[in-house]
Amino acid sequence: MPDIAFWNKCNNKCVMCTNAPEFAAQDPAQYGLKRQVEKLERYLKGLGPIYLKNADKADFISLTGGEPTLHPDFFRLLVYFRKRLPGINITLLSNGRRFADKNFTRRLLKAAKSPFTAAVAVHGASARVHDKVAGVKGAFKETIKGLKNLSDGFERQAGQLEIRIVLHRLNVGELEKILEFLLKRFPVVARYRVVVMHYEIEGMSFENHDRLALSLSESANAINAAGPLIKRFPDLRLYHFPLCLVGRELRSRCWITLPPEDRVYSEKCAKCRAGKKCLGLMLEYYRKFGDGELKLL
Numbered sequence: 001m002p003d004i005a006f007w008n009k010c011n012n013k014c015v016m017c018t019n020a021p022e023f024a025a026q027d028p029a030q031y032g033l034k035r036q037v038e039k040l041e042r043y044l045k046g047l048g049p050i051y052l053k054n055a056d057k058a059d060f061i062s063l064t065g066g067e068p069t070l071h072p073d074f075f076r077l078l079v080y081f082r083k084r085l086p087g088i089n090i091t092l093l094s095n096g097r098r099f100a101d102k103n104f105t106r107r108l109l110k111a112a113k114s115p116f117t118a119a120v121a122v123h124g125a126s127a128r129v130h131d132k133v134a135g136v137k138g139a140f141k142e143t144i145k146g147l148k149n150l151s152d153g154f155e156r157q158a159g160q161l162e163i164r165i166v167l168h169r170l171n172v173g174e175l176e177k178i179l180e181f182l183l184k185r186f187p188v189v190a191r192y193r194v195v196v197m198h199y200e201i202e203g204m205s206f207e208n209h210d211r212l213a214l215s216l217s218e219s220a221n222a223i224n225a226a227g228p229l230i231k232r233f234p235d236l237r238l239y240h241f242p243l244c245l246v247g248r249e250l251r252s253r254c255w256i257t258l259p260p261e262d263r264v265y266s267e268k269c270a271k272c273r274a275g276k277k278c279l280g281l282m283l284e285y286y287r288k289f290g291d292g293e294l295k296l297l
C-alpha cells in the first residue's frame, strides 16, 4: 500500500520537510473526505495510478501530510480507512502536537484499531532545538505531551508508538541528548520504537539545503558515537544509511525503506560485498555529495 497524502496543511514549518511549498498551497478540497474516499475506492479497484509513492507495497499504508490530524474529517476518514483495509498496518505520520489533547488521543485510540502505528518526530532534546527545526514556538512542549498521552494510551490498547529523529546539520550534535532525554522521559523502552534517519533532500529540505547540508559520514559518526545509548533501545532502527559507514555492531539495525527508484548503487558499490542488503545511497544525496565517502565492505 502506498503513502497517502491525507491533508496538505500543517501547523509546523519544519526546515527539513520533504514537501515543496506548492503542496501546502493547493486547494485542500482535493484532500477532503469525499475525494479521499473516491481515491481509495479507485485504488482498491486497481484503477491506478492513484498514489505515487510506494504504490506497489501491499502490506502497509502511511498516512502523511501536511499534518494528517488537522484534517477536518480526520476521525471519520480514519475509521473508513481502517474498515476498508482490515489487517493492513496503518502508520500515521504526525508532529504529535494534537495528541497533547487527551480527549483527541482517546478518540484516536478508539478509531485506529490494530495494526496501527503512530510515528511522531522529535527534533531535539529541548524546546530551543526542537522549535527551531519545527519553526514554531511551543511545538516541543505539545509534541512531548502528545507522546506521553500516546504512550500511556498504547499501554492499554494494542498499537505501536514510533519516535522519529531526522538528522541534519541543525540537530546532528543533539542525537545523544535526544536519546538520553527519551530514556529519562519515556523509560519503558519496550513500549515504543525509535527510528533515526538521515534527512532526505526533497521539497523544503532541498530549498533549505545551505542550512541543512550534512554528509552521511558525519551523520554516521554521530550514530556510531551514540552506540552505547542506541543499544539501550530494544527496537531502534536506522534508515537511509549505507552499511559501510555504520559501525559493525549497529549494522543489523539498518533498514531499507526507500523504493529502488529513490536509491543508487555507485560504481564503488559494485566492488562491495554488501550487495542488496545495503540501500546504497539516496539518489538526491548521491547527486549532491557523490560517493567519495563510501568505504565498501
Ligand code: SF4
Residues within 6 Å of the ligand: 242, 243, 244, 245, 265, 266, 268, 269, 270, 272, 273, 274, 275, 278, 279, 280, 281, 294, 295, 296, 297
Ligand atoms: S559500498 Fe555501497 S553497497 Fe557497499 S556498504 Fe557502502 S553503500 Fe553499501
